Amino acid sequence: MIEQTDRAVGPTPSCGPVQVTGRLAAGGLLLAGLAWIVRAVWELRLALAGEPASGPPDQGGGVHRPLDALENSYHLVTSVGGAAVVLCVLLFLSWLLRLRDNADALSGQAPKYAGIWVYLGWIMPVVNLWFPRGIVADAFRRTAPGRKLPVSVEVWWVLWLIGMLSGVGIVYRDSTDEIIGRAYTDVWQLLASDAAVVGAAVAGAFAVRAVTAVQVERLRRGPQPQEEHAPAQPAGTPAGA
Template identity: 65%
Template structure:
C-alpha cells in the first residue's frame, strides 16, 4: 500500500500527443507542398532573364511562381517551428512519466531534451537515445518500435543531405536548384515527409505504452524515486 501511495501522479499525455501529431501532419504537408512547388519550377524552367539573384547585389523581379515558392517556403518554416515546439512539449511529458514509471533517472539529463538537437555530433544519436530510453522505461522488456529507427534514419537523411532541413542556401538559391537539379531537393523533401510520418507512429506508440503503464499497479521500482 505504501508503494501505491509513494508513486507521484503521472502527467496525462494524450492531449499533448494529439497536438504533436497534428503539428507533425501539418509540417509534413508543408514540406510536401514545397516539393510540389519545386516540381513546378523545374517544369517551367529558368526564365530567359536568368536567376533571381543577378549578382553584385542586383535582383530581378520574381515571377508569380517564384513568389509563390517564397510564400510556401515561409509557411513551411513556420510549420516546422510549431512542430518542433509541440514535439518537444510532448517529449518532456513522456520523459517525466518514464521516470515515474521506472523509478530510475533518465539516461540523459533534462537539458539534452533541447540541446541534443543542436549540439554538433551529439545530435546524431542523442534524440533517438532519449526516445529509446523513454520507451524502455515505459514498457520494460518490450521491443523498440521499428518506427523509431525509420524516423531517425529519415530525419538524419533530411538533416545531412545539404538540401533538406539544414541547408544554408537562401530561398532564391533553392529556386535556382529547382531549375537546374531538382532531384536532390525532392529526395530531401521525401526524407523529411517520411520522417514526419514515422514520427507520428513514434508518438502514438510511446503514448500508448505510457497509457498502459498508467493502468498498471506500481511496483516497478517506485521506491527508488528520490
C-alpha cells in the same frame, strides 16, 4: 519527489496529458509533412516552368533580380511551411518532456540524458546525430523495461538524418532564392530530400503514437514495486541508445 509523483500516477492526472500531447505532436508532424509536400509541388512547378531568360534569382555577387509570380509564391509557401515546422517543434518538445517526466516517475530511475539535452540535443553538432533518438528510446525503455523499441522510431530517425544531412532538406545551407535556382537545375535532388522529410514526418507521427500508447498502458497499471527496484539500465539496452 519521485514517491509523490508515483502516487499521482494513473489514468489521472498523468495519463491524460501524455495522450493529449502525443496526439498534438503527431498532428504537428503530419502538418509539417504536408507543408513539405506543398514545397515539393512548388519546386516541381518551378522546374516545369523553366528558368527565366534573366537567369536564377540569385545572380551572384549579392545581386538578385526581381522575382516572377511563381517565385514569389514559392517564398510564401516556404514561409508558411517554416511556421508549420516551428509549431511542430513546440508540440513535439512538449510531448517529449511529458514522456520523459512520466518515465522518471514510473521507473524511479534517473534519465540517461540531462534535461538540457531535450533542447540542445537537436542543434548541437555531432550529438544531434543520436541524442534526440536516445532520449525517446531511454524514456520508452524506462517506461516498459524489456520491450522492443517500435520500428517506427528507427525509421523516423533514419529519415530525419537523411533530410537533415542532405543540405536541401530540414536544414538548408542555401537561401530560398538559391533553392529556387536548384529547382531549375537539380529538382530531383530537392524532391528526393523532400521525400525523406515527408517520410520522417509520417514515421515520426507513427512513432509518437506507438510510444505514447505503451506509456498510457503502463500508466494505467500504475507503479509496479518490482520494477521500481530494477537496475538503472535494463539488460540489452544498446550503449548508444
